[in-house]
Amino acid sequence: MKISKSLVIKLMRQNGGSASLRELMGMAGADRGQRLRVRQLVEAMADEGEILRVRGNRYALQSASTTLTGKLSTHRDGYGFVSADDGGGDIFIPARYLRETMHGDQVEVAVLPAPGEGKREGRIVRIVQRAHTKVVGRLREAGKAALVIPEDLRLSQEVSIPARFRGAARDGQVVVAEIDRYPVGGRPAEGRIVEVLGFPEDPEVEVRTIIAKYELPVEFSPESMKAARSVSQSVSEADVGARTDLRSRLTVTIDGETARDFDDAVAAERVGDRIRLWVSIADVSHYVRPGSALDRDAYERGTSVYFPDRAIPMLPEELSNGICSLNPLVDRLALTAELLFDASGSMVDSKFYPSVIRSAARLTYTTVRRLLVDQEPDIVESHRHLLPDLLVMQELALILMEKRRRRGSIDFDLPEPQLVLDLQGGTMSIVRAERNLAHRIIEEFMLAANESVASFLEKRNVPSLYRVHEPPDMIKLRDFREFISGFGYDFRFDGERVDPAALQLLLDQAAGKPEERLINEVLLRSMKQARYSAENLGHFGLAASCYTHFTSPIRRYPDLQVHRILKGIITGTLKKGEALEDLAGKLPDMAIHCSSRERTATEAEREIVDLKKVQFMRGRIGEQFDGFITGVTSYGLFVELIELFVEGMVHVSTMPHDFYRYEEQQHAMIGERSRRTYRLGDRVRVIVAGASLERRQIDFVLAGEDGEAVGDYQHMNQEREEYVRVPVKGKRPVAKGTKPGGGGAGATTKRGGKGRKPPTRRRR
Structure with a gap:
């Protein structure tokens, strides 16, 4: 029988659309001499895209696949995943199918048939x-032309720059290249230099590089700035109008020490055995009208972005730090949630209305802790007029916290770093961010307000934006269960669904143990990401049937949109009919856009913190520190320094005088000859061996009893090129099938001050 392409396709159709080489050879009756021809022909057809390589060493017809669209996320190791629009989970894309694509592209993918x-x-x-019209990277000489090597390691394609489009850019500088031609047919992308950021050794250039890399808009449009400057910085009687007057109500803001924008203020009073709570949120919607220049810029940004030494606000300062900010002792317009709770923490009544308030005091988390927890006499004396109301707030917050825990809300207890900066923006120290009772008070009140607004709108069948967090993927959860079994833990799970309370019980059981942090992190990565949706899907992490974002309209566009909807309903300006239908049609795309902008902001914020850590540790190379082993992998130990709250890697190739074997079940490295064991949670002494700005990576080596390094590390970067492309952050022994760095639930609503965002884990 003649071996041809048409025969291969015919045989595959007869076999249900797919076949292995062995099956094709058998069906074709190929003799020994023809088998090589079958193999070569099938491989060529697969290389040319006429048929598809699928799992199990099989091949499939194009027609046997289902096509879906979604966003491509590529990994620095070459492969990728597509988050499909069908909601059926990620689709793995082998490296051989990614040659002309770039990270972030919206793609159509053929889902390959797979056995089982x-x-x-x-x-x-x-x-x-x-996804990209521009690429940020380092310029490298390449003969007559030059190449831009992307800063984002997920962008594996270099951009070729013809000499005539290079401009004044010099070898080694960080540049922005505009893409003129995308990679196709084995040819690289081609572009031109449009901006030179400078040499990467300059710390400011590194920050500008990250801003450019994530395409964060820094400047507002001239129209926005003109509109912002025209807004009066005081509230007039005409502005007050028919609003509920809360200016005589004792109301305070509680924020971080460096905060400059205050978008929430709280008040509380006891009513018999009940407590009434007022959560007043800056009425940004009064100043930012739909479709205006301010609104267009705010929507494009989606969120404010917070770096350790600066912020990129969603709104111009005239609004964010001015008339919209609930500054003390001045009148401000607000949208208030008035909530009544019984002694058990159940909400028995709620009201929502436009208001005018006057904050009596600008308190900080530290001051409230010193007042309520430490009870420092001088602080108590100077705040005596506020103390009764603050004690009521404390009582209510503790009741709400306990009620939320009982219903199964998950509270990830992961430490977060806080960078202490000098006046020039340099990092002086890195410490653990404090999370005290004052943080808890505001957190609980914001959660209660968000949940009450969501319930109010849902009960009235009003189209709205919801903050949703879907239950975890069951496969990932089974893998996580297998992972924790190595520590002797388990949780209630029937294989089909899980109660969040069971996961919180697990975290409680691990509290205080060496493996506590690891279990928290792996569970967090096993969760789906919280996101915005026009459909109420509930919030798994909070164990809430209905949730939204209402409390931060100065820095989050979804909150501003929810304000508009809520105010429209309670004032009667948004009525059923065409207006609601138009709103319902816009919300799905708005939810997708705002979720995407939030993810971009989060990635940029994380990278800036990693950069600041590396910059700080470059000045500590050669110094010794004590630390704890926070992770054990086949390629080495992760160690977190006790003094500086910095994590780095002790690579296995630098570990001394032995061959170390990774024991996954014991979470340990064990020397073959010496039986020396390094286990999760062990205390070790390390020397800072390197800090790479390019890779955002810190390297340690173990220190001996004499204080000298016990391994040879002088050439470790050259010897382990494969390792140095892996960043310090996000690598742990993870549950089988769990992608490192995968999204988790995130958590609450509260922010810190200027240049400080709430810990990512609390972005619910």
């Missing part, structure tokens, strides 16, 4: 929309 159950695999068949 398991993760979906696919092949890119079409690029629907490009």
Whole structure:
């Protein structure tokens, strides 16, 4: 029988659309001499895209696959995943199918048929929309032309720069290249230099690089600035109008020491055996009208972005730090949630209305802790007029906290770093961010307000934006259960669903143990990401049937949109009919956009913190520190320094005088000859061996009893090129099938001050 392409396709159709080489050879009746021809022909057809390689060493017809669209996320190791729009989970894309794509592209993917159950695999068949028009990277000489090597390691394609488009850029500088031609047919992308950021050794250049890399808009449009400057910085009687007057109500703001924008203020009073709570949120919607220049800029940004030494606000300062900020002792317009709770913490009544308030005091978390927890006499004396109301707030917050825990809300107890900066923006120290009772008070009140607004709108069938957090993928959860079994833990799980209370009980059991942090982190990565949605899907992490974001309209666009909807309903300006139908049609795209902007902001904020840590540790190379082993992998130990709250890697190639074997079940490295064991939670002494700005990576080596390094590390970067491309952050022994760095629930609503965002884990 003649071996041809048409025969291969015919045989595959007869076999249900897919076949292995062995099956094709058998069906074709190929003799020994023809088998090589079958193999070569099938491989060539797969290389040309006429048929598809699928799992199990099989091949499939294009027609046997299902096509879906979604966003491509590529990994620095070459492979990728597509988050499909069908909600069926990620689709794995092998590296061979990614040659013309770039991280973030919207793509059409053919889902390949696979035997049995398991993760979906696919092949890119079409690029629907490009994610990047520009690339930020380092310029490298390459003969007559030059190459831009992307800063983002997920962008594996270099951009070729013809000499005529290079401008004044010099070798080694960080530049912004505009793409003129995308990679196609084995040819690299081609572009031109449009901006030179400078040499990477300059700390300011590194920050500008990250801003450019994530395409964060720094400047507001001239129209926005003109509108912002035209807004009066005081509240007039005409502004007050028919609003509820709360200016005589003792109301305070509680924020971080360096905060400059105050978008929430609280008040409380006891009413018999009940407590009434007022949560007043800056009425940004009064000043930012839909469709205005201010609104367009705010929507494009989606959120404020907070770096340790600066912020990129969603709104111009005239609004964010001015008339919208609930500054003390001045009149401000607000939207108030008035909530009544019984002794058990159940909400028995709620009201929502436009208001005018006057904050009596600008308190900090530290001051409230010193007042309520430490009870320092001088602080108590100077705040005596506020103390009764603050004690009522404390009582209510503790009741709400306990009620939320009882219903199953998950509270990840992961430490967060706080960078202490000098006047020039340099890092002086890195410490653990404090989370005290004052943080808890505001956190509980914001959660209660967000949940009450969501319930109010849902009960009235009003289209709105919800903050949703779907239950975890069951496969990931089974893998996580297998992972924690190595520590002797388990939780209630029937294989189909899990109660969040069971997971919180697990975290309680691990509290205070060496493995506590690891279990928290792996569980967090096993969770889905919280996101915005026009459909109420509940919030798994909070064990809430209905949740939204209402409390931060100065820095989050979804909150501003929820304000508009809520105010429209309670004032009667948003009525059923065409207006609601128009709103319902806009919300799905708005939810997708705002979720995407939030993820971008989070990635940029994390990278800036990593950069600041590396910059700080470059000045400590050669110094010794004590630390704890926070992770054990096949390639080494993760160690967190006790004094500086910095984490780095002791690579296995630098560990001394032995061959170390990774014991996954014991979470340990054990020397073959010496039986020396390094286990999760062990205390070790390390020397800072390196700090790479390019890789955002810190390297340690173990220190001996004499204080000298006990391993040879002088050339470790050159010897382990594969390792140095892996960043310090996000790598742990993870549950089988769990992607390192995968999204978790995030958590609450509260922010810190200027240049400080709430810990990512609390972004619910």
